[in-house]
Amino acid sequence: MRLRLYGFIAAAILLAVAGRAAATPSLVIDVATGDVLYENEATQPWYPASLTKLMTVYVALSAVRDHQISLDTPLVVSRRAASMPPSKMGFKPGTEVTLGNALKMLMVKSPNDIAITIAEGIAGSVEAFADDMNAAAGRLGMTQSHFVNPNGLHNPDHYSSAHDLAVLGRAIYLTFPQYADLFDIGAIRVGGQIIRNHNNMLGRYPGVDGMKTGFTCNAGFNLVASATRGNRHYIAVVLGAPNAQTRLVRTAVLFDRAFTGIDHPQPMEAEAASGGTPEDMHNSACRRRGHGVAVFQAETDRLEEPLQTQSQRPQSPLGLFNASALAQETPVALRIAMMPEPSFDPEPVGIGPVAGYNGPIAGPRAPHTPVGTPLLADVNPIAATPANEPSEDTPDASDDHDAAKVAATDEGDSDTPHPAKAEKPAKAKHAKAGKAKAYHEVAAKPAHGKHRLAKESKAKKSRIAAHTSKTKSAKLSKSKLAKAKVAKSKTSKTASKKIKSKKLAAKSHPKHAASSDN
Template sequence: MHLLRLLPRHSLNWIFLVASLAVVTPGAVHAEALLVVEADTGKVLQADNATMPWYPASVTKIMTAYVTLKAVKDGRLTLDTVLTVSPVAASQSPSKMGFRPGIQVTVDNALKMMMVKSANDMAVVLAEGVGGSIDGFSAMMNQTAQKLGMTQTSYVNPNGLPADGQITSARDLAILARAVIRDLPEYEYFMHIPSIRYGRRVTQNFNKLIGRYPGADGFKTGFICASGYNLVASATRNGKRLIAVVLGSSSGQARAVRAAQLLERGFGGNGLGWLKPALGTVDNLVPIDATPPNLRDEMCGGKRKRPATDEDADIVAANGSASTGESPVTFFTAGLQPPMGKPSEMIAAAAEPSEPIPVYTGPTKTGPALIAAVAADVEQQTPAKRSKKSKVAAKKPAAVAEAGAKAAKPAAVRHASARPETAAKPAASAEKKPAAKPAAADKTVPKPAKPKAAAKPKGENKPAG
């Protein structure tokens, strides 16, 4: 701060210095971990609490997808492999699809449901299908983490629901995101699908950067009470790709705005680079030996009018107020950035229109079978109590089939080049009405011994999302 006394109080350099201090100083009121790295080189552009241990919540599912897709790439199974929903999978806490035990789903559809809806049951379906059991798959996840250099990460389950030993850090998550980009380019589309349609239900990706922030192309959100709102995001501009990690934000809206701010600074610079020391590469960030912060009281305490969850629709202030997590530096540097609007305005805007990708149960279907499957899903979700007139009308499937055809067409086009082994087979099929809400997951899923560095988020009972 002594440097401020050497500069004229109203000079441009003084303003830049104050702005830079606002960027690099962690907030004293709210715990957050922030990290921005270049995807190709791993160069760190900004790091705040980047090696602080953290509860991952549903960003765990990035590793679940990575291990599953590596198994596909290695030929141990295919995207068309049919997996069965077990009682353990069906018993997971929301967010989930809610399928009954015995229902079958392809690897392809399970991945889409898991990455877009953050379906905890689909994560277990994939884990059991690839690793034989939750414990077996968790061992595969941990082996993969160690191989990638994720030295601060430990997995106990594939979905991020609260459990002893489920920890990570912003550093490790950036390393994982780089591995996805490097090792699985042909399957990256799973990381940025804007929305899915299951019957009548359309679910938008919880990652609010998708379809809003220019160039956004990954990865996953997460939330449990202990972790706060987490996000691993990526975006590409002018051939340059950046990865931003935000852990412990106060809402789904705030984490998206914060990630957009980090990406904007990384892409455009802000005239302040001379003030920042070289931070090296993400692999060389020094881990902190500490207990993960527990944000449960802040996230899920009595002050909130409704329970916090990753599925809640955030109310966005039209003027981009402080409640959105807007940093003062945005206003100082707005004139220096490309004319794309402030991050809060980008995230508050409606997402670019896109056709939802149809998902379904059962084996892979194409052509007329795909259209019929989508129509059957719609029919399954039609309210049971209908008049005789409506029942007669329901026997005429033309309108429903037309809707199914509309939903099915873009899936075939979008994934024709992305799935070489099934290029002519877009995914979709019929399934039955979901069962009633099952018991909580933490009473069913077995847990291995507690690692020394782990600390269970006490009193945790909120969903990973």
């Protein structure tokens, strides 16, 4: 009887856990009609993390459309931009990058420094650009959103919702169809480094053609994904997943349900602004992740149950790892986690202006002044740094890292990193030239490493020796002075005794006293 009671209690706890998992915000919409196929807590306020950069792109493309700026306009990296935490490109202040290249970097690498560079280049300041973001959100009917920065780094006043992010994604595709390829770049090449897209749906789920990932410990793992098959185009939003893998499977399940007709379209209703505070995912995304994964997976399994009965063709072993073959198979979610990392032809991007460009340069300036207005005095273009030297202050947070390592980079909006692939070595003469250049650069720089330590140690020893010598000299002088005083004192006493003796003698022999006093 007691065992049955314990079993009942355990079952009740599992049901309660599964019930709480249903609060994870998600939404699937039809891009053509705006109809909703699936939604769960879609109006719940949420920290969007780098999904914010979709709004940054929307405002930037709107400025291009309105002829305020062009994709060839060079943007200057400011000191404020360069100070951003990872994920970042790591360009030095004064480096120039065109708006077109900056947008590609933004969608693939998700660098926080480039987001600031875009904002300052278009609106003059981050704060002015945030005003533009909120104005655009108002026009689109995003009533549950408020933006304070262009990169999504955590701020309690910076939030959105699954509903609003789906509205934004749809608006981008409908308003700027000519730029749809911007969200489908699997990798970029910056000099000798290849940087892969954090969106692990690309190349794995048939028909996926965008859009953007986002992660901070406060937000969890977020994704706005787009998939097209034939004349059907859907956008799925998943917020607050405990890791990148569970986010991948949940998104695949939602797309499977849409493409197989399990979820039927319903008109999207205009949503009023909802109150409440965004949920902080720090515990489930960066600390006690095991519990968060179990809860999230339980809800994914529930959503996947109707797909288990879907008829499937017999599949060859090779088809398991063939995305084009999988396009005819449903559900893909059952196999997507087993697929290998896809291969992409990297899109080349770089720094510096386009050859022959002689137009204005954009950067920090008076808010909302036109491009070409003089830049602020503390931002001056400098010689471009090598395009193959992007860097980060700290590594991106890996989905497999422990909680401490993930928490250490929670502000960097970093999904699972992909190692850079180096190009082939340069030809011999170029390599020698590079070494010579490196030698002169090192010679021009202050000593560093063990050489610097050696110099510092030598200087320190010299200071100590000098101090010791000075101290000894001081002690010696004091000692001599003391001895001199003692000697003087002895002499004085001796003289005093002689005088006293003479006086006594004078009293005893008066006739000798006169001659002695003269």
